[in-house]
Amino acid sequence: xxxxxxxxxxxxxxxxxxxxxxxxxxxxxxxxxxxxxxxxxxxxxxxxxxxxxxxxxxxxx
Amino acid sequence: xxxxxxxxxxxxxxxxxxxxxxxxxxxxxxxxxxxxxxxxxxxxxxxxxxxxxxxxxxxxxxxxxxxxxxxxxxxxxxxxxxxxxxxxxxxxxxxxxxxxxxxxxxxxxxxxxxxxxxxxxxxxxxxxxxxxxxxxxxxxxxxxxxxxxxxxxxxxxxxxxxxxxxxxxxxxxxxxxxxxxxxxxxxxxxxxxxxxxxxxxxxxxxxxxxxxxxxxxxxxxxxxxxxxxxxxxxxxxxxxxxxxxxxxxxxxxxxxxxxxxxxxxxxxxxxxxxxxxxxxxxxxxxxxxxxxxxxxxxxxxxxxxxxxxxxx
Numbered sequence: 129x130x131x132x133x134x135x136x137x138x139x140x141x142x143x144x145x146x147x148x149x150x151x152x153x154x155x156x157x158x159x160x161x162x163x164x165x166x167x168x169x170x171x172x173x174x175x176x177x178x179x180x181x182x183x184x185x186x187x188x189x
Numbered sequence: 190x191x192x193x194x195x196x197x198x199x200x201x202x203x204x205x206x207x208x209x210x211x212x213x214x215x216x217x218x219x220x221x222x223x224x225x226x227x228x229x230x231x232x233x234x235x236x237x238x239x240x241x242x243x244x245x246x247x248x249x250x251x252x253x254x255x256x257x258x259x260x261x262x263x264x265x266x267x268x269x270x271x272x273x274x275x276x277x278x279x280x281x282x283x284x285x286x287x288x289x290x291x292x293x294x295x296x297x298x299x300x301x302x303x304x305x306x307x308x309x310x311x312x313x314x315x316x317x318x319x320x321x322x323x324x325x326x327x328x329x330x331x332x333x334x335x336x337x338x339x340x341x342x343x344x345x346x347x348x349x350x351x352x353x354x355x356x357x358x359x360x361x362x363x364x365x366x367x368x369x370x371x372x373x374x375x376x377x378x379x380x381x382x383x384x385x386x387x388x389x390x391x392x393x394x395x396x397x398x399x400x401x402x403x404x405x406x407x408x409x410x411x412x413x414x415x416x417x418x419x420x421x422x423x424x425x426x427x428x429x430x431x432x433x434x435x436x437x438x439x440x441x442x443x444x445x446x447x448x449x450x451x452x453x454x455x456x457x458x459x460x461x462x463x464x465x466x467x468x469x470x471x472x473x474x475x476x477x478x479x480x481x482x483x484x485x486x487x488x489x490x491x492x493x494x495x496x497x498x499x500x501x
Binding site: 154165180184188 | 326428471
């Protein structure tokens with residue numbers, strides 16, 4: 129009987145086309161900037177409150 | 190001719206009797222050094238000329254916030270172009286002093302109306318320019334540079350780096366007596382009435398302060414004014430955090446002052462969508478520029494270093 133290691137994690141490489149990676153990375157960076165500076169979600173807003181006020185042009189209220 | 194002279198004399202006399210003092214507004218520290226939200230400024234109105242009244246003077250004081258800018262918002266876009274303060278009170282004599290914090294940069298309009306027996310009413314407006322805090326502009330520049338670097342990193346690292354992308358995406362998924370004070374429902378974007386009711390109409394001296402509880406910062410303070418019978422003052426709570434209004438009422442010189450305090454919950458409002466969109470676009474410019482720079486650097490590094498094909 130063949131023993132199998134059930135705890136092994138299967139990994140699979142996924143090739144991302146260059147153009148798609150570029151677009152996704154840009155979208156990701158844009159999302160990060162939006163969440164950090166403009167999100168009204170309370171947990172993010174409260175964490176970033178002082179930072180937003182210290183940037184002169186970022187609307188907070 | 191004598192009739193004309195007589196008329197001119199009578200007109201001149203009437204003007205003299207109705208003369209009003211010119212008012213001068215002083216700001217301490219000087220207005221060009223006061224920074225929004227950071228510094229408390231002491232503002233003093235002083236009479237100039239000889240027509241100042243010695244008895245009670247009735248005042249109406251309003252402070253209007255700067256209008257919105259064309260492109261760049263402030264951190265409180267909901268309050269731009271609206272009123273900050275609207276109060277009425279009495280003083281003995283022509284001088285008034287109050288302290289306040291200016292919430293945003295720009296050109297404020299301080300309007301003063303005063304009336305007293307024996308002189309003409311005064312109606313003056315004082316424009317006051319408050320400049321942005323240089324430290325904030327520095328932080329803004331640094332953050333824009335940071336956004337550029339973020340874009341640069343993403344543009345450089347993205348192609349063929351699915352693991353890096355996946356990691357980032359994963360991390361993303363994760364009182365007493367009869368005196369009383371009432372404060373209306375406070376909401377950012379509108380003046381809130383602060384109603385002070387006094388049990389008698391005699392001149393009780395009132396001190397009033399508005400404090401932001403988040404950091405204990407005093408946003409407004411006026412003292413030694415009288416409001417016979419009470420008054421309704423209006424203040425614009427510009428920050429959606431808890432505040433406290435404190436009034437101290439002193440009757441005569443013997444009794445200790447009566448202190449009234451009211452905690453105020455201020456309803457916050459999200460900034461207008463258009464303002465968010467414009468400011469977000471400002472941040473996207475360096476992000477996109479950085480991303481393009483990153484792609485360009487990546488291409489420079491890969492293409493010229495391709496190994497030459499082996500000779501056949």
